[in-house]
Amino acid sequence: MTTLIPQIDHVVITVSDQLDEANAQYQKLGFTTTPRGHHSLGTSNNLAIFTTTYLELLGFEPKNADKVDKSWRFADGLTGLVFKTKNANELYQHLVNNGIKVEGEGPRSFFRPVELNDGTKPEARFRTVRLDPAYTPNGQIFFCDQLTPELVWRKEWQAHPNGVININQVIIEAQNPHASIKLLENTFPSAKIIDIDGGVRLKADDKYIDYLTPSATERLFGASLSKANNDQDRKVALGLTTKSLAQTQQALEKGNIRFNLQNDKLIVPASETYGVVLIFSQL
Known part of the structure; x- marks a missing residue:
């Protein structure tokens, strides 16, 4: 693998079971947020999409509280720093070979349906490689391989009242x-x-x-x-x-x-x- 270049993909703001309230607050802050998304891992989110990055409000709906992996639960606040990758498998092996501890036996795959303006709900798909959570007790640092970037960086979500x-x-x-x-x-x-x-x-x-x-x-x-x-x-x-x-x-x-x-x-x-x-x- 060629030398890794740090490029921020997105950040995660944990809001636990306060997604509705947090989404409303971020709209008051002047952000245009996406419709609610629901991950296959039990978490849910709303996003504020920018030019090359985005802000994710991550939490869970009360009915899904028992489905969320406890290793992904943190106190509210800015908890996630996420870097870009275009090949999760190659990245995982590169990190392991270079002595960087990572979570699991390989990249983690998950998806969430995306509600588009035309009424369709295609699936956004991702693969993530998370650095060992022991490195970052108050949050997480991981890489995200966006397999369907066209379902994330959409023009209709990139115009924010706050500029x-x-x-x-x-x-x-x-x-x-x-x-x-x-x-x-x-x-x-x-x-x-x-x-x-x-x-x-x-x-x-x-x-x-x-x-x-x-x-x-x-x-x-x-x-x-x-x-x-x-x-x-x-x-x-x-x-x-x-x-x-x-x-x-x-x-x-x-x-x-x-x-x-x-x-x-x-x-x-x-x-x-x-x-x-x-x-x-x-x-």
Whole structure:
């Protein structure tokens, strides 16, 4: 396999049994969300689709609570960082050969029907390779092989009232950023990693994955942060690129969403988003 290049596919925001409420809240935040999808694994979701990435609100409907694999259950918040792959089998073997612990004996396959505007419900199919959950106690890092991308990145779902067009940053709080980023450094040996104020950064195309100390995240976000449940690494903030901050602000005000303007960015506290600070910046 050629050298792995880090490319963000999507992020996962866990909302447990609050999918209806979370979906309504994200619409108030100015996102256009997809119709509810139901995975073959028991979970359900609503998505906000961007240019090359998407945001997934992942939870379960009460009737399916006992069907959901407990290893996929986490406290609410930004729990999943997902990278792209086009060959799950080859990727799995590559990671194993390079000493990266992965879950299971091979890629995991699943599907969900997708409700389209024409009334049809074709099946979106995926194969995933998840890094050993022991690496990330407060969430997960995995790869997704989108077998039917045409059922995900659809134009009718990519126009958002808040103007968002893509993800640009994921911020992970870590007691020791240099130690924690080793997982990604070992997974992507050719990736560019640099020191930044308060931590360390990995560049994934035109996007950033930052590991910052708790003091650094406190300095940046203060009371906007969610409360930590433990001292393990946790994903605390998500950066989003918008066509227009004025458009974003208008959408947030319309939804009665609290926000702060900070260094030419709009910051929405975790209390408004099911546990993740949202950072809107203009293209």
